[in-house]
Structures are given as C-alpha cells and as structure tokens.
Amino acid sequence: MTLAKYRPQGTVMSPFNDFVNEFFGRDITQLLGSDEMKRTMPSVNITERAEDYKLEMLAPGYERQDLKMNVEDEVLTISAEHKSEQSKENERYTRREFSRSSFSRSFRLPEGTQHDAIKAEYTNGVLSVIIPKVAPRKPSVREIQIG
Numbered sequence: 307m308t309l310a311k312y313r314p315q316g317t318v319m320s321p322f323n324d325f326v327n328e329f330f331g332r333d334i335t336q337l338l339g340s341d342e343m344k345r346t347m348p349s350v351n352i353t354e355r356a357e358d359y360k361l362e363m364l365a366p367g368y369e370r371q372d373l374k375m376n377v378e379d380e381v382l383t384i385s386a387e388h389k390s391e392q393s394k395e396n397e398r399y400t401r402r403e404f405s406r407s408s409f410s411r412s413f414r415l416p417e418g419t420q421h422d423a424i425k426a427e428y429t430n431g432v433l434s435v436i437i438p439k440v441a442p443r444k445p446s447v448r449e450i451q452i453g
Contacts, residue, residue: 347409359419359437366431367407373428375435377421384433385410 353360365373365386372386387408415421420438427434 361435363433365433370428380415381412383412
C-alpha cells in the first residue's frame with residue numbers, strides 16, 4: 307500500500323516553497339516540521355421540521371466530554387477543546403503533528419423555540435442537537451351570554 311501525503315494548496319508558506327524546494331530539495335514546511343494542514347470549522351447541517359429544528363455537526367476526533375453547549379441571550383454556542391498527550395521523557399519524535407485543537411460555533415436561535423428542552427447526542431463523530439419549537443397557542447373561544 308502506498309501512502310500519499312495531503313498538501314493543501316494556498317498555504318502561508320506557498321510563496322517560499324518553490325525557492326526552498328530548489329535550494330534544499332524539499333518544502334520549507336518539512337524543514338519546520340509541519341505540513342501546515344488546513345484547519346476549518348466543523349461542518350453543520352440544520353433542518354427545520356414540523357415540531358423542531360435538527361442541527362447536525364461533524365466533530366470527529368473529539369470525545370463526548372470535550373464538547374460543551376450553552377444557550378445565552380437566544381444564542382446557542384457549541385464548543386470543544388481537545389488536548390494531546392504530553393510527550394514522555396524517553397520518547398524522541400522525528401515528526402509530531404498531534405496538537406491541541408478547539409473550535410467554537412454560535413447560532414442565533416429562531417423565535418418560538420424552547421431553550422430549556424434542547425437535547426443533544428454525540429455518536430460516531432456527529433453531534434445531533436434537537437431544538438423543539440413552542441407549540442402554537444390555539445385561540446380560545448368563549449361564548450358570552452348577553453343579559
């Protein structure tokens with residue numbers, strides 16, 4: 307099996323890569339010990355259904371205890387922080403790409419949602435959040451006797 311290294315185009319070091327590649331025979335990011343892998347926010351799908359809204363967020367690599375959610379002033383915030391293990395004294399790395407990773411995303415909740423009834427579940431790297439809608443109030447009709 308052959309492993310191919312992923313190198314995203316348009317990194318910060320791109321203007322210098324050609325120069326260093328000609329001079330040293332390899333990219334400057336390799337000399338610095340990293341490949342400058344692209345960091346992005348987790349992808350989100352939001353679906354409106356009859357009784358609720360469903361938010362699904364891809365967050366692979368995080369544990370359930372790494373994720374945090376809160377609602378403040380009509381804004382739902384989902385955040386996570388993951389720390390890598392500390393290196394041991396007897397270990398010598400020739401390459402180390404594991405590091406601390408974190409994200410924070412905020413969403414303004416639409417009117418007519420029940421903030422105290424939000425439920426979340428994290429399974430196989432996907433965080434599913436159910437935001438229930440407030441049931442519409444039916445107007446009450448009362449007959450008034452004319453006296």
